Amino acid sequence: MATATAADPTTTAAACCAPLGAPSLSDDQVEATARVFKALADPARVRIVNQLATSPEPVCVCEFTEPLGLSQPTVSHHLKKLVQAGLLEREQRGTWAYYSLRRDALGGLAAALDLQGASR
Secondary structure, rough: OOOOOOOOHHHHOOOOHHOOOOOOOOOHHHHHHHHHHHHHHHHHHHHHHHHHHHOOOOEEEEEEEEEEOOOOOHHHHHHHHHHHHHEEEEEEEEEEEEEEOOOOHHHHHHHHHHOOOOOO
């Protein structure tokens, strides 16, 4: 029975792969990007970000409960996670909290992933 021989990995990589063109992320950038992805790993949080992205004004926490089908405490929990990840800004108006999207945070995420320049 014939056996396959392993190719030298350094020779194979040089022959078949183009070198990476983008500079690597710093350790801090990697950690920040991972926090954002972790925050966006829940469908309710993705919906919140989507709703805020399409809203011209900050949105009250109470306005998320019906579209998400979640209780106010659960919505507040999700909003807190998104604020901690740096995706949202929170503004207190009396007894209600209003949230808006930090567009610079999403721009930073897109730049870290090079989504704006990616093509296939």
